Amino acid sequence: MASLMGSLYIGASGLQTSQNALNTTAHNMSNIDTEGYTRQQVSQGTRPYITTEKDFRIISWKQTGLGVVYNNCKQVRSLFLDQSYRQEAGREAFYDVSVTTLEEIEDQLQEMNGVEFAESMENLWVAVQEMSKNPTNAVNQSTLITRANEFITRAKSVYEGFTNYQDNMNTKVANLVDEINKIGDRIKELNLNIVEIESGHQEHANDLRDERNLLLDRLGELGRISYYEDTFGNVLVQFEGTQFVTTDHVNHMGCDNVLPADKGGSPVGYNTPYWEFAGKKTYDDVLQEWVITDIRGAKVFDLQQTVSTAMNTDIGELRSTLLARGDHHATYHDITDDATGNYYNKNIAQSVIMNVEAEFDQMIKNMCTAINKVFEEAGSNPVTLGEVSGLTSDYDLFKVLNEEDCLNYDIDDEHKAGQNRKGYIITNIGINPMYLEEPTSMKFYLADGSEDQATVEKLKAAFTTADYVINPNVATKTDFVGYYNMLVSQVANSGDVYKGIQSNQELTVSAVANAREQIVGVSSDEELEFMIEFQNAFNASSRYINVVSEMLEHIVSALGR
Incomplete structure (x- = not known):
C-alpha cells in the first residue's frame, strides 16, 4: 500500500x-x-x-x-563565438563608416546640384584658351572673369560640403558616446537584477541575460571590448582597454568641445571623448562644482596609432567616426607648414575628410596663386591693365576677402599646423571686386598697341605646368587637371580598398553569426x-x-x- x-x-x-x-x-x-x-x-x-x-x-x-x-x-551559448562575433562586427562597423564617408566625398567632388566640379575647372581652362585666340576681345575677357568666379563659387560649395558632413559626424560622435554610456548603465542594472534572481540558486534570469548579451553585441560594434562574468553573475566590461562596467559602478565618457588645444581639447570645438574619472578637475567657485580642465591623459582613443587589424585598431564605429571626421577643418597649411611631412602623416593622412580637405584647398590655393602671379607680373604694364592706379597686388584676380585673417604663419609661433586658421584659404578667397565691376579692366594691350600675347601664354602655362604634388607622400608632380584627377583617383582607390575589406568583413561576420545562430537560435x-x-x-x-x-x-x- x-x-x-x-x-x-x-x-x-x-x-x-x-x-x-x-x-x-x-x-x-x-x-x-x-x-x-x-x-x-x-x-x-x-x-x-x-x-x-x-x-x-x-x-x-x-x-x-x-x-x-x-x-x-x-x-x-558559445563564449568563443560570442567574442568572435563582437570583435568582427566591430571591425565591420569600422569599415562601414569609412566606406560611407568616402562615398559622401565622391558625391561632393563629382556632383554639385547635378553639375560636376571638374566642369568648372574645364570651363576656366577653355576660357583661358579662348583668350589666347583674341586676348583683347571684351567677350573673352568677361568670360574669363565669369568662369573664374564660377570656379571659386563651386570650389567653396565643395569645401562647404566637406565641412558640413564633418560637422554632422561631430554630432554623431556625441550621440555614440551617449549611447555607450546608456548601454553601460543598463548592463550594470541588469547585473544587479540577475544576481538578485539567481542568488538563491533556484531560478535562472535567462531573459535578462539575453538582453545583456544583446547590449554586449551592440557595444562590440561601437568599440573594442573585453569582458568576463564573475562567480556571482556580474559581467565586467572593458572598453578600449579601460574598465567601463564594474560590479557597482560605470565609468562614463564625456565629450569635450570647449577646452583649448593646449589642454587636450579640439581646436575648433569638436567633440573629444574622454574618461570622466581620469580628467584633471578644478573646483569652480562660481559654479560651486568640480569641472574638467585638462583631458590630455583621459582621452579614450589615441588616433595617431596606425590602423591595423593585427593591433585591433580597426574596430568600432566610434573610433572610425573620429578618424574620418578628424579634429578640425583642414587646409593647405596642414600639408605645407611642416616640410618633413610628419604632422601630415600623423594627424591628417588617416582622416578621410581632413586629407581631402587639405589636398583640395591646396589645389585651389595653387591655382589662385599661379594665376595671380601672372596678373601681378602684368601689373607692371599699366596699359595691359588699363588706366588703373594702385599697388601691384591690387591687380590680383583672386583676393583674400578678409585681410585681417591673412597672417604670416611661417614666423608666427602662435599658429601651428592643425589650427583652424583662415588667411589665404578657400573659404577666404573671392574675385577681385575691380574685375567684378569691370571685367574688361585688363585690356591685354602692350605699350606699342599690340596684343599682350605673352601674358595669355603665361596663363596657359600656369594650367599646363607640372609643378605640384598632392601630398608629402607623393613625389610625382602634375598640373592642375592632373592634380584634380589624382585627388579623385585617390578617393576612388581608397573607396575600392575599403569596400573590399568591408565585403570580406561582411562574409566573416555572416559566417560567425550563422555558426552562433545554430547554437542559440x-x-x-x-x-x-x-x-x-x-x-x-x-x-x-x-x-x-x-x-x-x-x-x-x-x-x-x-x-x-
Whole structure:
C-alpha cells in the first residue's frame, strides 16, 4: 500500500516536469523572432533513490526511485563565438563608416546640384584658351572673369560640403558616446537584477541575460571590448582597454568641445571623448562644482596609432567616426607648414575628410596663386591693365576677402599646423571686386598697341605646368587637371580598398553569426518535436497515475469486503 502511494508521487513528478518542459518549449516558440533571444533547454534528472537493502555481493542494491526532477532551464551559448562575433562586427562597423564617408566625398567632388566640379575647372581652362585666340576681345575677357568666379563659387560649395558632413559626424560622435554610456548603465542594472534572481540558486534570469548579451553585441560594434562574468553573475566590461562596467559602478565618457588645444581639447570645438574619472578637475567657485580642465591623459582613443587589424585598431564605429571626421577643418597649411611631412602623416593622412580637405584647398590655393602671379607680373604694364592706379597686388584676380585673417604663419609661433586658421584659404578667397565691376579692366594691350600675347601664354602655362604634388607622400608632380584627377583617383582607390575589406568583413561576420545562430537560435521544427515528446511524457505520466489509482481503488475495495 505504501509502495503504491509512493508510485503516485512518482507519477506526479512526471506530470510536473513534463508541464515545465512544455512551458519552456512554448516560451521558445513564442520568441522565435525576438532579437537576441537564446534558445532555452530543459535539463531533467532523477530524484534521490531510497535504498532498502545493501548487499555488496551483488551488482545493484535494492532501491526505490522517487521520480524525475526538473533540474534547470539553461541557455547554450558559445563564449568563443560570442567574442568572435563582437570583435568582427566591430571591425565591420569600422569599415562601414569609412566606406560611407568616402562615398559622401565622391558625391561632393563629382556632383554639385547635378553639375560636376571638374566642369568648372574645364570651363576656366577653355576660357583661358579662348583668350589666347583674341586676348583683347571684351567677350573673352568677361568670360574669363565669369568662369573664374564660377570656379571659386563651386570650389567653396565643395569645401562647404566637406565641412558640413564633418560637422554632422561631430554630432554623431556625441550621440555614440551617449549611447555607450546608456548601454553601460543598463548592463550594470541588469547585473544587479540577475544576481538578485539567481542568488538563491533556484531560478535562472535567462531573459535578462539575453538582453545583456544583446547590449554586449551592440557595444562590440561601437568599440573594442573585453569582458568576463564573475562567480556571482556580474559581467565586467572593458572598453578600449579601460574598465567601463564594474560590479557597482560605470565609468562614463564625456565629450569635450570647449577646452583649448593646449589642454587636450579640439581646436575648433569638436567633440573629444574622454574618461570622466581620469580628467584633471578644478573646483569652480562660481559654479560651486568640480569641472574638467585638462583631458590630455583621459582621452579614450589615441588616433595617431596606425590602423591595423593585427593591433585591433580597426574596430568600432566610434573610433572610425573620429578618424574620418578628424579634429578640425583642414587646409593647405596642414600639408605645407611642416616640410618633413610628419604632422601630415600623423594627424591628417588617416582622416578621410581632413586629407581631402587639405589636398583640395591646396589645389585651389595653387591655382589662385599661379594665376595671380601672372596678373601681378602684368601689373607692371599699366596699359595691359588699363588706366588703373594702385599697388601691384591690387591687380590680383583672386583676393583674400578678409585681410585681417591673412597672417604670416611661417614666423608666427602662435599658429601651428592643425589650427583652424583662415588667411589665404578657400573659404577666404573671392574675385577681385575691380574685375567684378569691370571685367574688361585688363585690356591685354602692350605699350606699342599690340596684343599682350605673352601674358595669355603665361596663363596657359600656369594650367599646363607640372609643378605640384598632392601630398608629402607623393613625389610625382602634375598640373592642375592632373592634380584634380589624382585627388579623385585617390578617393576612388581608397573607396575600392575599403569596400573590399568591408565585403570580406561582411562574409566573416555572416559566417560567425550563422555558426552562433545554430547554437542559440530557435528552430520551430526542433521545438515542435520537443513539444510532442514532452506531451507524450505528460500523457504517459497521467496514464501511470490512473493505473496506480485503479490499483489502489481495487485494493481498498478488496480489503473493505
